[in-house]
Amino acid sequence: MSIVAGIDAGTQSLKVVIYDAAQRQLLASVSAPLELHSADDGSREQDPAAWVAAMGDCFGRIDPQLRLQVRALAVSGQQHGFVALDAAGQVLAPAKLWCDTSSSAECGQIMDAVGGAQRCIELAGNPILAGYTASKLPWTAKHRPDAYAKLAHILLPHDYLNFVLTGQYYCEHGDASGTGWLDVRTRQWSPQLLKATDPNRDLGQCLPPLVDADALFDIAPAMAARLGLAGTVKVGAGGGDNMMAAIGTGCVAPGKLAMSLGTSGTLFASSDVPVVDPAGAWAAFCSSSGGWLPLICTMNCTVATEQVARMFGFSSREGDAHIAATPPGADGLLMLPFLNGERTPDLPLGKGVLAGLDAHTMNASHFYRAAMEGATYALKYGFDAFVRAGMQFDRIVLTGGGCNSAAWRQMIADVFELPVEVPQQSEGAAFGAALQALWALQRSTGSEVSLAAVAAAHVTPAAAASATPDPARAAAYAAAYQRYLQHLHAVMPLYRG
Structure with a gap:
């Protein structure tokens, strides 16, 4: 059970690493480029299908026998993105990314609706800043009304890849806190900020349930076959790229x-x-x-x-x-x-x-x-x-x-x-995802090991790079x-x- 994989869907590329925890050895590291679509209004978007294709491309370039030995994996993804799905799980529009500033005016509108930036911090711990997921909803309602009318699921980029891998909707607290809707003190969605984002519908019904960091899910059989993985592979909670990089750097x-x-x-x-x-x-x-x-x-x-x-x-x-x-x-x-x-x-x-x-x-x-x-x-x-x-x-x-x-x-x-x-493993986010998957796998067998202990055991500095x-x-x-x-x-x- 020592071989795990980490997937990092970034802005410029998607990376996959496979790590043997028993041997403390990186067995594979591959990447595929991603195209960023930009517009003069500040829009920065990607096609979620491109992430899935890049993930398949990366796994396809790894030795088939090695892929079959992977026991668990987790996904790291660029924070703050917005992937809109309909009730059948179909993508409704291009994903708006963290670096998208086209909805900067909507940030102020949401904060004004709850009484200003200071009140926003009191309610959830953060103001709504440019690029945060929350502002992308009213922008979509205005500029893509047909997609907004069909909206049934709000996912972050890493949530979407988890959905593709497992067929299930879920989100963990780290990436969720980058939406602007999570009260970081209580670790729950803020009803006031959701209402401020759209007072005419219950956006909470569109958000996935929150799960703990050590959660594990079964991989969907069709995706296991497509990626050349065993049908018994477990998929972890994953998280935002910065949260995964924190794990990967110790x-x-x-x-x-x-x-x-x-x-x-x-x-x-x-x-x-x-x-x-x-x-x-x-x-x-x-x-x-x-x-x-x-x-x-x-x-x-x-x-x-x-x-x-x-x-x-x-x-x-x-x-x-x-x-x-x-x-x-x-x-x-x-x-x-x-x-x-x-x-x-x-x-x-x-x-x-x-x-x-x-x-x-x-x-x-x-x-x-x-x-x-x-x-x-x-x-x-x-x-x-x-x-x-x-x-x-x-x-x-x-x-x-x-x-x-x-x-x-x-x-x-x-x-x-x-x-x-x-660290010796330079792909901090992808490696952090692999370590989170390893930790969750160990916890699922009854171990009470902490993630800090797992990171301390596997993250070592490269002396020549200091x-x-x-x-x-x-x-x-x-x-x-x-x-x-x-x-x-x-x-x-x-x-x-």
């Missing part, structure tokens, strides 16, 4: 800080109690391990560096050479990389800003460094809120595609003035970060509508 115990450098950037820490900020400076989410996960999210991370690399005709895999060719602070060139709007700071209508450009900095290397620094400073802006609240950390554990860059790892260490670690702060560079970045804050505060009024 950040399921208080005191550790994880940072994900993906299309979006996130900072998250484990807590045994709800951690709600009265001003909404961070997301007060539940975890997918039975606790809570205070989280900072920026909407522009590797998307910024990749866009610059594409613009200048090189691969981001070559980016470290451009960082090495330029000094910390990029000789005064500064980028606010708000290409998808921004959540931290809360500027859903924000746009990218380039400042300090001169003849010396008008080149690929300076632009690339400015993009990487800007994405890092946005995370530092969120980190400062954690620190002001009294949270303390002794290191940062990195995951996501950006952590493959040695230059970025060192930049994180220098900007945050903390040592940096990278980084420690350099005082000279840290001082240079500190000055550049102050310039970032000055420019940020200057442009905020321009993008607040």
